[in-house]
Amino acid sequence: MDTVSMDELYRRALAAAEAAYAPYSRFRVGAALLAEDGAVFLGCNVENRSYGLTVCAERSAVFKGVSEGRRRFTALAIATPDSFHPVGPCGACRQVLSEFMPPDAPVRFGGSSGEKVDTTIGVLYPYDSLHDLA
Numbered sequence: 734m735d736t737v738s739m740d741e742l743y744r745r746a747l748a749a750a751e752a753a754y755a756p757y758s759r760f761r762v763g764a765a766l767l768a769e770d771g772a773v774f775l776g777c778n779v780e781n782r783s784y785g786l787t788v789c790a791e792r793s794a795v796f797k798g799v800s801e802g803r804r805r806f807t808a809l810a811i812a813t814p815d816s817f818h819p820v821g822p823c824g825a826c827r828q829v830l831s832e833f834m835p836p837d838a839p840v841r842f843g844g845s846s847g848e849k850v851d852t853t854i855g856v857l858y859p860y861d862s863l864h865d866l867a
Contacts, residue, residue, distance in 0.1 A: 739808065742810035746790075751777075763777050768805065791811060806834045809839075816845065819850045
């Protein structure tokens, strides 16, 4: 990860949270996803009054990157400024992230307290047997 530091990626995720559309939960989330070529894709959560149609920030960033031709991502930062505690990605996001990121890819997430968690995709989504199907 020589192009963008995790600190810078987290700052970008925090800025991305400002664009979130969260009128129902009032829980903004921002994500910054680093592509293998050094490009950074930002995402935010976009809610809908039909909750099942809501899109998380992490998947928003992945879909933006994929729609612009990227298929491999090397790092992710997630900011939840409306939560005191760090909040990691949901199960659906972990599944999608594991499709496009190697198990050793770093992930940082943090809340408004300033506390941050540093981990990897492999720790967040262990026993990823679906890769065997590819």
